[in-house]
Amino acid sequence: MLKITKFGGSSVANATQFKKVKNIVESDPARQYVVVSAPGRRTASDNKITDLLYLLDAHRHYHVDASNVTKIIRERFLSIKEELGLQINMEKELDEFFANLSKMTQAEIVSRGEYFCAKMMAEYLGYAFVDAADVIRFKMDKSIDWEATTAKVKAKCAKYDHFVFPGFYGTDANGHIQTFPRGGGDITGAVLARCIDADIYENWTDVSGFLMADPRIVKNPEPITHITYSELRELSYMGASVLHEDAIFPAKEKNIPIHILNTNRPQDKGTIIQENIDQPSEYPITGIAGKTGFTSILVYKKHMSNEVGYIRKVLSILEEYHISIEHIPSSIDSFSIVVADKDVEDILYEMVARIKSELKPNRVRAKSGLALISTVGRNMSSKPGTSGRLFGALGANHINISMIAQGSDEMNITVGVKEEDFKKTIQVIYDTFVTKKGE
Structure with missing residues (x-):
């Protein structure tokens, strides 16, 4: 050894x-x-x-x-x-x-x-x-x-x-x-x-x-x-x-x-x-971590799904400002870009104005005061109902979810909530998967 x-x-x-x-x-x-x-x-x-x-x-x-x-x-x-x-x-x-x-x-x-x-x-x-x-x-x-x-x-x-x-x-x-x-x-x-x-x-x-x-x-x-x-x-x-x-x-x-x-x-x-762990975990998740201080920029345009490269054009504007992007949750005609407050505090409205003038969306809205919390676990993908339990617990505790993102490897679920719900959200998730332990 x-x-x-x-x-x-x-x-x-x-x-x-x-x-x-x-x-x-x-x-x-x-x-x-x-x-x-x-x-x-x-x-x-x-x-x-x-x-x-x-x-x-x-x-x-x-x-x-x-x-x-x-x-x-x-x-x-x-x-x-x-x-x-x-x-x-x-x-x-x-x-x-x-x-x-x-x-x-x-x-x-x-x-x-x-x-x-x-x-x-x-x-x-x-x-x-x-x-x-x-x-x-x-x-x-x-x-x-x-x-x-x-x-x-x-x-x-x-x-x-x-x-x-x-x-x-x-x-x-x-x-x-x-x-x-x-x-x-x-x-x-x-x-x-x-x-x-x-x-x-x-x-x-x-x-x-x-x-x-x-x-x-x-x-x-x-x-x-x-x-x-x-x-x-x-x-x-x-x-x-x-x-x-x-x-x-x-x-x-x-x-x-x-x-x-x-x-x-x-x-x-x-x-x-260690990357390969044989020892079974006592809990369905490995850990919970989060940060406050994020802004979500919502971009909505009718029939956006029919327009090739629209999201890329929006992202290229952020790239010009050297803005790192945390998440991009999307639907057919809209998407949100989640960024750190500190990266956009002096240029947010300038960027929004450029998106409006150059890309002509039907609506652009910036909303700050967002916190991101990630629930991480290598065992989550093999345990059906994990995300349902998480969202159900937050709903039962009157916590509104502003954003949901899940990694392609199904190892983490990230939710966006109001900053005032940050600590409560972490406590609720912990109680759901650790204190109660349930499968």
């Missing part, structure tokens, strides 16, 4: 968390290769090191005194070093870093949180330190150079039985530091897992995996023990975020299970993400 074990920012926020990481790593000999993020928040009012580094870069860029920021960063790292009794000369490392800020790019600066954290963690665990800059290679188009990266990862694994690896960055084709998007430490772990064909990719964070609904809406929702990559994509897109979405793809390509676990509660089962 070979595992890539990644610890997020909350898992390395201070010396106490470092100790938890060590206990976890040493409890399983399969945890040979460890990836770490930069130290995260210790409390709700605290700062993430990466946020401080972005702030430091802004101070540098605008020639503003950054001594207060450098002081906080220095104290964070030195407090971990001193409490753990580490020998690494962090004072020198930090002095050199701050002295060379003017020569560094933003990517170099913000990557140092992971770099310094990995160096300290390597000493604390007694593992080798391997710099991501020497291993992960990006192409000119910023995609990963899999051939070069895989060769370098395998070479490091052949050289070291154990190592600690900083997440979030690598080097581009010109040898300069390049970062992944924020949260990219998750991607780094998945990249390493893919390169060495790991048996499992463990992602340790501050939650015990995914829950079937938002705990801020549903009290004590059931945990999701197993979920497919496809279900995760659906739920993540609708706001159920625990893992960076881009971290799914490298593992999915090799069908490597991703195990989400809680550093603060290592005894919890967590959530296993």
Whole structure:
């Protein structure tokens, strides 16, 4: 058994968390290769090191005194070093870093949180330190150079039985530091897992995996023990975020299970993400997620079905404004385009006016205040009456459905409701399929 074990920012926020990481790593000999993020928040009012580094870069860029920021960063790292009794000369490392800020790019600066954290963690665990800059290679188009990266990862694994690896960055084709998007430490772990064909990719964070609904809406929702990559994509897109979405793809390509676990509660089962799941689900659905802040643009034209390319012409107008489309529910003579409020707040009426003048529909109407809720489950297609139960439950609770969309794979049902019904809708769906359980 070979595992890539990644610890997020909350898992390395201070010396106490470092100790938890060590206990976890040493409890399983399969945890040979460890990836770490930069130290995260210790409390709700605290700062993430990466946020401080972005702030430091802004101070540098605008020639503003950054001594207060450098002081906080220095104290964070030195407090971990001193409490753990580490020998690494962090004072020198930090002095050199701050002295060379003017020569560094933003990517170099913000990557140092992971770099310094990995160096300290390597000493604390007694593992080798391997710099991501020497291993992960990006192409000119910023995609990963899999051939070069895989060769370098395998070479490091052949050289070291154990190592600690900083997440979030690598080097581009010109040898300069390049970062992944924020949260990219998750991607780094998945990249390493893919390169060495790991048996499992463990992602340790501050939650015990995914829950079937938002705990801020549903009290004590059931945990999701197993979920497919496809279900995760659906739920993540609708706001159920625990893992960076881009971290799914490298593992999915090799069908490597991703195990989400809680550093603060290592005894919890967590959530296993895997495309092929043999274990039967206890519930007819896997999870519920949703978002508010959508607008529906209704376009109606008599005999529209006889006019070739009409919908395409409307969509081309939205494309000119670079608007991403969420859903397009349609009927014979009308269709609606659902878009995010934030994408159209300054141009909505301009777009509607263009649709009216250029395409001459009988009616165009924009309606905001829409919420979208997705009910997701790999088992829904094999359980007749699932959609009927969902719609019946919403009707019985006097929730009006403005829009319905179902994926072609029958894995999700998305409904649009008024924003004021958002929380109530999620609670009703949860009660229907989980609390009552029924088949």
